Amino acid sequence: MTLYQLTDTGRQDKKTLKVTDGQVSITADARTAYVLYRGEAARQKTAWGDGAIVKDGSFNSQTFDAWSREGDARIETSDKGWQFTRFGGSQAGRLTQTLRGLTPGTYAASAYVRVGGGRTATLGVSGYGGTPVGRSTDTSPAELKDPVNVWNGTRFQKMQVAFTIPKGRSTAVISLSGSAGGDGAAADFADVRVNPTKVSSKSAHHYFFEDFEAADRAWGPFVNSEGSGSDNPHSHRAERHQGYTRDTSSGDFSFKSFRIGPGDVWQTIPQTLEFKPGRTYRVGLKYQSDTAGQYRLQVRSGGAGEESRTLVDDALPATTHRPLDSWPAADDPRPAGWNDSAPPQDSAPSKDYGTVFSTGGAECGDPYLALTSTGGKGAVTVDDLLVDDLGPASRSTSGCPETGAVSLSVDDVKADAGRDVPVTATFTNHADVPATDVAVELAAPSGFTLQPTSPTTVKTIAPGKTLKVSYTLRVPAEAKPGSYHVSGEATSGYAGQRITALADQKITFHCRPGIRCEAEDAVLRGTTVETLARGQSGDSYVNYPSGSGSFIEWTVDAAEPGEYTLAVHYALQSGDRPLTLSVNGQEIRTDSYPVTGSWSKWSDAQAQVALRAGTNTVRLTSAKDDGPNIDYLTVTASATSTHG
Structure with a gap:
């Protein structure tokens, strides 16, 4: 019998075992995989990267057999078992590989890149019959937040260049290089790929152009910076489905973000979109937004992920009166032959946006674009992102720019x-x-x-x-x-x-006497907004889930001090589900609301309270394991109230 240890590169550490009385004895290391053969295993030969344009682009062979190496480069393995190449010695290093079998057309060469200690990493393509192309970075400012990417949680980010193979050519040379650096400085490359792609004809007329039509550039120049995005990113390419969807503004795809909490949504980094020192740029795009004020387009400088100066800060208005993901009205026109349950709808209106800003010297940090959110349920799309280099920045300004134009x-x-x-x-x-x-x-x-x-x-x-x-x-x-x-x-x-x-x-x-104050518009903690059709006044009502301490809090404006009647419109099918009423932080009473007999049958529970002139808070907190469903609150000045 033959025993082999299983490793990342196949069967290793061959050992011949003697069979005695139908048994073999194995000496093995803990948490290590082995395979046992009768006789010897057939000789294996692994074609790393078989079928791909780049051979062994993930360095899984843990050798440089598919690459030509110059200077210092070594293959390392992450703590999750994935290989990458590191240029980390005192000397510069370079890897090259000749790509064969290419057909005329446009390709994207990409790699995940991480740098540290001031070392520069460069991805390049040459020898294809056109002008050599390349992209470099000496900073890795943003953490990768992509739960399906093996480099999630690291500073690896994608870097990419495009090149076009002319007729009569079928080869190109891809190169990875790291500059010389000191101790602890490194330039890392992983997941090197070359794939056919599409590039808009508009790219030739701008410093940068992205229309989000090519799948291999799904995020274009943007990297995810959403706080919860490492678990469930709320951004993606939205695809046009004519007559059904309304979240694309140009072509077949737009880039969409939705239901984002407070904070950044996405940003650019120098290796995806570089703004060079001492230049003036114009940035333009198309956008759709269904919620005024939730999203802001910004230009910052000083280092993504660090404290930075905001040069441009523009709040996006709504371009449509209803959500981008909403259905059309049931009575909208239906053309002949349209048999679906809902009428057709066009994409939501979009608007054009453009801003101009100048960059300072290298000491001012790296400028970048960002989308930030105040938090909410709204959605936004961007498309046809373009950047024009307008020339050198004005010499009349000194120091680092503080504003846009x-x-x-x-x-x-x-x-x-x-x-x-x-x-x-x-x-x-x-x-x-x-x-x-x-x-x-x-x-x-x-x-x-x-x-x-x-x-x-x-x-x-x-x-x-x-x-x-x-x-x-x-x-x-x-x-x-x-x-x-x-x-x-x-x-x-x-x-x-x-x-x-x-x-x-x-x-x-705020809530005020004489109007209905919907519960879903109040401040909610531990409660949930539900939209089941149960005869509520609006589209929604608020449910108290299991557990005490959940609350609904209204802010109530009173013109004058005095006694007021609070009426809570509620439904309670059965059970004892008391709520504690607090006004301006002071507990007033705890009531067990009478059963209404059905979740679709609503009633009012009233309480007399004193309100001060100006702003007040009214809170209903679950006192036991649950609470009734709450539709709205009304506030009425008591008939016996005397106002000063």
């Missing part, structure tokens, strides 16, 4: 239901050239109206100057509690480029 802000709005209130927007030209054909437009929430009371356009604004635009906002008397957004957009010309500045100002209306 232009900005827009909307002052705080102190709104009361049923009243007209002033709103002021300010456009600022931070550039050293005039802003031309400036137009400022504010958009009101649904049901509100905005009327300008000053000019909203101007032909020219000199460097460093501002334009203030005044509006009157009419607030409906029946405005429901919740948050509303006034969105602003300013368009202007910059050195022949049309650019955009965006702003958002949130208006919050």
Whole structure:
């Protein structure tokens, strides 16, 4: 019998075992795999990377047999058992491989790259009949957050270059290199691949262009920076399904993010999109957004993942009045021959966006694009991302840039239901050239109206100057509690480029006497919003799950101090599920709500409480294991109340 140890590279450590009385004795190491053969195993030959354009691109052979090596390079294994090549000695190193059997067309060469200690890693392709291409990085600022990637949780990130094989050529040379460095400095490469790809014809006209149409570039220049994204990323390529989906703005795919908590969503890093020192760039894209103010496009500088300066900070307005993932109205038109249960729908409207900014010297850090979220259920898509290099940055500015070329802000709005209130927007030209054909437009929430009371356009604004635009906002008397957004957009010309500045100002209306204050719009802790059709007043109601301590908290504005009646609209099929009522942090009472007999039968439970003038909090906390379903709260001034 023959015993072999099983390793990453196949059968090793061959041992011949003597059979005695039908038995063999094996001496083995713990937690080690072995295989036992009668006689000897057939000779094996592994073709690492068989069928791939790059041979042994993951270095699983743990040799450089498929590569030509110059200088210092070695293969290491991660703590999860995956191989990578490290350039880590004092000298520079380089690996090359001749790619064969290529046919005319465009290819993407990529590798996962990680650097440290200031060493530079470079991925290049040459010898294919065109100009050599390459991309380098000397920083790895962002952790990989992709639960299906073997390098999840590390600083490896994808780096890629594209090249086109002309007619009559079938070979190319791919190279991986690491610069010389000191002790502890390293440039690591893993998962080297070359695949056919598609590149938009627009790429030839811009410094950078990404339309998210090619599957091998699913995230384009973006890397996931969502806080919970390492477990379940909420971003992906959304595919157009004509008549059914509405979350693509151009071509067959757009890049979509949805239901993101507070914090960053995605960002670029230097190895995916490099902004060079001392240059001026224009960034443009198309976007769709179904929630005003939740998402902000930013340009930062100073190092992704570290404290950085925000040069551009533009809040995206809503481009559609309903969610990107919603169904059309049941009574929408149905063309002849359409037999599906819902009518067809087009993609949601999109808008164009453009911004200009300048980079400082190398000491100012690496600029990058980012999308950030205030938290919420909204969705956003981006598409046709382009970057134009407009030339050297102005020499009139010293130090590190602090702003983009232009900005827009909307002052705080102190709104009361049923009243007209002033709103002021300010456009600022931070550039050293005039802003031309400036137009400022504010958009009101649904049901509100905005009327300008000053000019909203101007032909020219000199460097460093501002334009203030005044509006009157009419607030409906029946405005429901919740948050509303006034969105602003300013368009202007910059050195022949049309650019955009965006702003958002949130208006919050609290619960107040005389209106229904829906439970799903209150602050919720440990409770859940449910949408089953049970006769509730709106689309939803709030359920207390098992466990005490869950609560619903309304903020209530009272014009005057005094006694008020609180009426809680609830349903309780059976059981004793008491709730504790607290006002302004003080426990008032704990009540067992009478059974209504059905989850679809609603009743009111009332309580008399004292409210102060101004802002109050009303909280209902589960006192036992559960609570009734809550639809809404109403507040009414008591008939016997005397107000001072």
